[in-house]
Each structure stands twice: as C-alpha cells, then as structure tokens.
Amino acid sequence: MPQLDTSTWxxxxxxxxxxxxxxxxxxxxxxNLPSNGSNKQLKIAKSTNPWELKWTKIYSPLSLNLL
Structure with missing residues (x-):
C-alpha cells in the first residue's frame, strides 16, 4: 500500500x-459603508388594506366552552 505524501499540504x-x-x-x-456611522431615518409607508377596515374576532379553540 503506497504512503500518503503530506509534504505539500x-x-x-x-x-x-x-x-x-x-x-x-x-x-x-x-x-459602500456610511462614513459618519449614524443611523438613517427610515420612512415606513402606511398601506391601507381592505381587511383593516373590518372588525373581526378570532376565537381560540382553547377559550371555547366545551360541554
């Protein structure tokens, strides 16, 4: 069996x-990194979604009274 030459490892x-x-x-x-290191103020645009206008109540299965 030949020897493994490890001299170049x-x-x-x-x-x-x-x-x-x-x-x-x-x-x-x-x-490109900012030179002064200060944080930028991000403007978050508020989007109106149709489901935000409706009030819905989500019932948790654990909160229901089971007889």
Whole structure:
C-alpha cells in the first residue's frame, strides 16, 4: 500500500487560506459603508388594506366552552 505524501499540504493550506482572505477582502471592498456611522431615518409607508377596515374576532379553540 503506497504512503500518503503530506509534504505539500502545508503549502496548499496556506495558499488556499491566503486566496480566501484576498477574495473576502475584495468582496467587502465593493460595499459602500456610511462614513459618519449614524443611523438613517427610515420612512415606513402606511398601506391601507381592505381587511383593516373590518372588525373581526378570532376565537381560540382553547377559550371555547366545551360541554
């Protein structure tokens, strides 16, 4: 049975780790981050739905009196 040559594993692992680090840094550099770090005020639009105009009561099965 042949022996497993592990002499190149360290080089392979180091090269893959370096490549992944560089790719990750390139992906992060594509995003534009705010310079001042303050939160933006988000405007939430209120939408009117037809079911909001009606009053409905939902009965829970546990709250019903079972005889």
């Amino acid at each position: 360290f080089t392979t692992v180091c090269a893959c780790s370096l490549a992944l680090f560089i790719l990750f840094q390139l992906e992060l550099s594509r995003h």
